[in-house]
Amino acid sequence: MSQYRTFTAQDAVEYAKQFGGLDNPSSLVEAQEIGDGNLNLVFKIFDAQGVSRIIVKQALPYVRCVGESWPLTLDRARLEAQTLVEHYQHSPQHTVKIHHYDPELAVMVMEDLSSHKIWRGELISGVYYPQASRQLGEYLAHTLFHTSDFYLHPHAKKAQVAKYINPEMCEITEDLFFNDPYQIHERNNYPAELEADVAALRSDDQLKIAVASLKHRFFSQAEALLHGDIHSGSIFVAEDSLKAIDAEFGYYGPIGFDIGTAIGNLLLNFCGLPGHLGIRDAAAAREQRLTDIQELWNTFSERFQALATEKTRDAALSVPGYASQFLKKVWTDAIGFCGTELIRRSVGLSHVADIDTIKDDAMRHECLRHAITLGKALIVIADRIDSAEALVARVRQYS
Amino acid sequence: MSQYRTFTAQDAVEYAKQFGGLDNPSSLVEAQEIGDGNLNLVFKIFDAQGVSRIIVKQALPYVRCVGESWPLTLDRARLEAQTLVEHYQHSPQHTVKIHHYDPELAVMVMEDLSSHKIWRGELISGVYYPQASRQLGEYLAHTLFHTSDFYLHPHAKKAQVAKYINPEMCEITEDLFFNDPYQIHERNNYPAELEADVAALRSDDQLKIAVASLKHRFFSQAEALLHGDIHSGSIFVAEDSLKAIDAEFGYYGPIGFDIGTAIGNLLLNFCGLPGHLGIRDAAAAREQRLTDIQELWNTFSERFQALATEKTRDAALSVPGYASQFLKKVWTDAIGFCGTELIRRSVGLSHVADIDTIKDDAMRHECLRHAITLGKALIVIADRIDSAEALVARVRQYS
Known part of the structure; x- marks a missing residue:
């Protein structure tokens, strides 16, 4: 069981290497946080060629735009991942693929959709x-x-x-x-x-x-x-x-x-x-x-x-x-x-x-x-x- | 945590003494099984004067009329007791009173309604x-x-x-x-x-x-x-x-x-x-x-x-x-x-x-x-x- 901690870009890269299901995980070198929402961290993980290969998304325990004053359940990461996994089973063409999720860290590793x-x-x-x-x-x-x-x-x-x-x-x-x-x-x-x-x-x-x-x-x-x-x-x-x-x-x-x-x-x-x-x-x-x-x-x-x-x-x-x-x-x-x-x-x-x-x-x-x-x-x-x-x-x- | 066992009449009397919430539990002396259904044992517990004082009901893990061949969840005793307890909170006049229940034994002790x-x-x-x-x-x-x-x-x-x-x-x-x-x-x-x-x-x-x-x-x-x-x-x-x-x-x-x-x-x-x-x-x-x-x-x-x-x-x-x-x-x-x-x-x-x-x-x-x-x-x-x-x-x- 992992203990919740907010990911840094480096954490996200390491996590993606471990759980991204890539053939060549060591090619992943850096992460960019692209979350424009205020509820989650969203990291794009790039390889050495600067190609975005995979996404690491982590739920924050609060609404970011108002600091830490509005707490929000981390369990939503489990619910999101499980919903997407379930939906993927029934509509793989039209559901983002979740490679891995960890309810304790409130984190999931998923398909990069930079082409979209x-x-x-x-x-x-x-x-x-x-x-x-x-x-x-x-x-x-x-x-x-x-x-x-x-x-x-x-x-x-x-x-x-x-x-x-x-x-x-x-x-x-x-x-x-x-x-x-x-x-x-x-x-x-x-x-x-x-x-x-x-x-x-x-x-x-x-x-x-x-x-x-x-x-x-x-x-x-x-x-x-x-x-x-x-x-x-x-x-x-x-x-x-x-x-x-x-x-x-x-x-x-x-x-x-x-x-x-x-x-x-x-x-x-x-x-x-x-x-x-x-x-x-x-x-x-x-x-x-x-x-x-x-x-x-x-x-x-x-x-x-x-x-x-x-x-x-x-x-x-x-x-x-x-x-x-x-x-x-x-x-x-x-x-x-x-x-x-x-x-x-x-x-x-x-x-x-x-x-x-x-x-x-x-x-x-x-x-x-x-x-x-x-x-x-x-x-x-x-x-x-x-x-x-x-x-x-x-x-x-x-x- | 109690282990499930099917009650005898004597078990029912002892259980009623312990959990019946009566002022004088030692007055309880004998039990009569009155279940006419086929899913449960229902014991009436009598005092020395032959007055029915309280009911002990236990769910059986099978449908009795067909022997032990049709299993049925014992969890129904929990569901029954919890439903009645919840309903009693909202309509005490019209819901049988549950004095005690034990989900492991699938048993509940409840109000005697012999007057009804x-x-x-x-x-x-x-x-x-x-x-x-x-x-x-x-x-x-x-x-x-x-x-x-x-x-x-x-x-x-x-x-x-x-x-x-x-x-x-x-x-x-x-x-x-x-x-x-x-x-x-x-x-x-x-x-x-x-x-x-x-x-x-x-x-x-x-x-x-x-x-x-x-x-x-x-x-x-x-x-x-x-x-x-x-x-x-x-x-x-x-x-x-x-x-x-x-x-x-x-x-x-x-x-x-x-x-x-x-x-x-x-x-x-x-x-x-x-x-x-x-x-x-x-x-x-x-x-x-x-x-x-x-x-x-x-x-x-x-x-x-x-x-x-x-x-x-x-x-x-x-x-x-x-x-x-x-x-x-x-x-x-x-x-x-x-x-x-x-x-x-x-x-x-x-x-x-x-x-x-x-x-x-x-x-x-x-x-x-x-x-x-x-x-x-x-x-x-x-x-x-x-x-x-x-x-x-x-x-x-x-x-």
């Missing part, structure tokens, strides 16, 4: 990856189906639920998604110009009842091992490749949460595009996002349905027609969770670069307002939007 | 306890509310979910409620005269899809710490008193499962009454059952709502209007689960005395057929029955 770029940045720059949304749909279908009651033996499923209980990271989601934006809270973060829009959220009882129902589903519906934070900043893309990373929010929850988070971030990009691109380019990129959303859902639901038909092991759940009925429930959940993502990224603590990096204040505020309006509508009318095409029609209506 | 009778027997004999259904509603509201996301801190709730994971006992429910009656299975148990009715279940796709959805909810929706088997044989009654016992199926599941099991057993009694009482008495007792069902649900839902208004600690779930929306979901679930209870008690392994003790074959078959028909209807139209009064109207329609 973070999807969010590409989406903001207007670089289109036409395969990405389908690949994300495949990732979600494979990981969520194979960790669900359709596929797992009931004993194995229950053991998995216990293994992935993740109170501290879930609490962050519970607070940031479902509480803060609908009340006055010091963590909220929005320009004064939006005060009326945000105040309207706080006084909208119908909306708050729908949000309560979504939070209750997040609390109680253990449908599959979620990634838990599958936004476009947790996804690496390259030409014809997509890899999910950063799964420290992994837990057993409602499948619609992952779908809704993914779609929500495509819609946040949709909302922000006019702030980054010229009118014509923004319009074209927006159409790409709407296509992405349809392809994401349609790929996910078709693959999930196909897996259910082929591989469901539960006698009752295998009845023809049940998987497609369940997918309707997943879709309704997804629309609602998507709405909460739009709102919490506009009003709450943690924003997205798709909107926050827009320099023009008026434009940025307009994009934020757009996201809030759209999010609110989706939460309230979730059960009246019955397909990805209907969602796209609603998005056009609110644009 | 098993509700099922009284229901069959036509003895009416007009308070019982309201008391059961109170028990369910208090135990389920206080173990739910409305009341528990999210960390505590998640720890509870892990503590009460109950794979082996849940598997029994998963198989007997949701699989066996809808397929050909050696465990099924119904007279040849009902073959056509049972075959119709197996070929009813709409029904099987609805049952799949109920099973999926049983698998995945961790709403509260259920009793898990709250039928009228797990309930002791006396004038103005009701006590729940036998909670070895306790786990975190959908609240509607407990409600549906309770209502289902009142309906099974309703179906069986013409086999036990004369026409006029049976008709009167049937009206009592319908009143019981309405009082059970209305008491439960009003109390749950009142507790939610007063004591909800979750910021989002406390929004006015959410608890009543959630109770609609609970009700719909309950109707569906109630339907599965009616069917599995008529077709599956484990029947109820309300119907099985009817001596006249034709009458018994008619009652079984009634339960199957009613169960099937309730499962399929669950979401179109929006109140206890509407349920009663449907029951009359199918009688």
Whole structure:
């Protein structure tokens, strides 16, 4: 059992030599800390030719941006590594490979993805990856189906639920998604110009009842091992490749949460595009996002349905027609969770670069307002939007 | 740590002296084994005056009726004791008191309820306890509310979910409620005269899809710490008193499962009454059952709502209007689960005395057929029955 200590660059190099699974570990010579988050150290480990070969990631026991004053469980490193290892089993093409992890050191050694770029940045720059949304749909279908009651033996499923209980990271989601934006809270973060829009959220009882129902589903519906934070900043893309990373929010929850988070971030990009691109380019990129959303859902639901038909092991759940009925429930959940993502990224603590990096204040505020309006509508009318095409029609209506 | 051994009567007396919490433990002199189930030893411990003072219950590591060939986890004694202890905290009036339990010996020492009778027997004999259904509603509201996301801190709730994971006992429910009656299975148990009715279940796709959805909810929706088997044989009654016992199926599941099991057993009694009482008495007792069902649900839902208004600690779930929306979901679930209870008690392994003790074959078959028909209807139209009064109207329609 190792004792936790914060890694230096040299520690990271030594650790990578030992646990990186490389043919020539002695070629590793130096490390560069590239973490731009504030929760983890992330070291790129280079060989003598200056080629980045492998990543060492270590969880910090506190939130770095506020010094050591906000402690955060190191157990999230175990949860992240185990979630990624589990997801890799079911979707090796689209999950970052974990070579090794140590729960005591809260450290993992993983595949270097220098050949890839973070999807969010590409989406903001207007670089289109036409395969990405389908690949994300495949990732979600494979990981969520194979960790669900359709596929797992009931004993194995229950053991998995216990293994992935993740109170501290879930609490962050519970607070940031479902509480803060609908009340006055010091963590909220929005320009004064939006005060009326945000105040309207706080006084909208119908909306708050729908949000309560979504939070209750997040609390109680253990449908599959979620990634838990599958936004476009947790996804690496390259030409014809997509890899999910950063799964420290992994837990057993409602499948619609992952779908809704993914779609929500495509819609946040949709909302922000006019702030980054010229009118014509923004319009074209927006159409790409709407296509992405349809392809994401349609790929996910078709693959999930196909897996259910082929591989469901539960006698009752295998009845023809049940998987497609369940997918309707997943879709309704997804629309609602998507709405909460739009709102919490506009009003709450943690924003997205798709909107926050827009320099023009008026434009940025307009994009934020757009996201809030759209999010609110989706939460309230979730059960009246019955397909990805209907969602796209609603998005056009609110644009 | 004690090593498991099967108790003799003398062991039970000694154990009761040590752990019964009696003022005068030395007064205990003898034990009588009264277990009529086949899973446990149940000893009544008597004092020198021949008064029964306390109960010692020990789980057997196998199902007794089939010798030692069908092993069953001893951990169910821990789960039963912990569920009852937890429920007692929230509803001391209506939960049997556990004085002591030992997970290694799979034994618990509990309150003697000789002054009470098993509700099922009284229901069959036509003895009416007009308070019982309201008391059961109170028990369910208090135990389920206080173990739910409305009341528990999210960390505590998640720890509870892990503590009460109950794979082996849940598997029994998963198989007997949701699989066996809808397929050909050696465990099924119904007279040849009902073959056509049972075959119709197996070929009813709409029904099987609805049952799949109920099973999926049983698998995945961790709403509260259920009793898990709250039928009228797990309930002791006396004038103005009701006590729940036998909670070895306790786990975190959908609240509607407990409600549906309770209502289902009142309906099974309703179906069986013409086999036990004369026409006029049976008709009167049937009206009592319908009143019981309405009082059970209305008491439960009003109390749950009142507790939610007063004591909800979750910021989002406390929004006015959410608890009543959630109770609609609970009700719909309950109707569906109630339907599965009616069917599995008529077709599956484990029947109820309300119907099985009817001596006249034709009458018994008619009652079984009634339960199957009613169960099937309730499962399929669950979401179109929006109140206890509407349920009663449907029951009359199918009688």
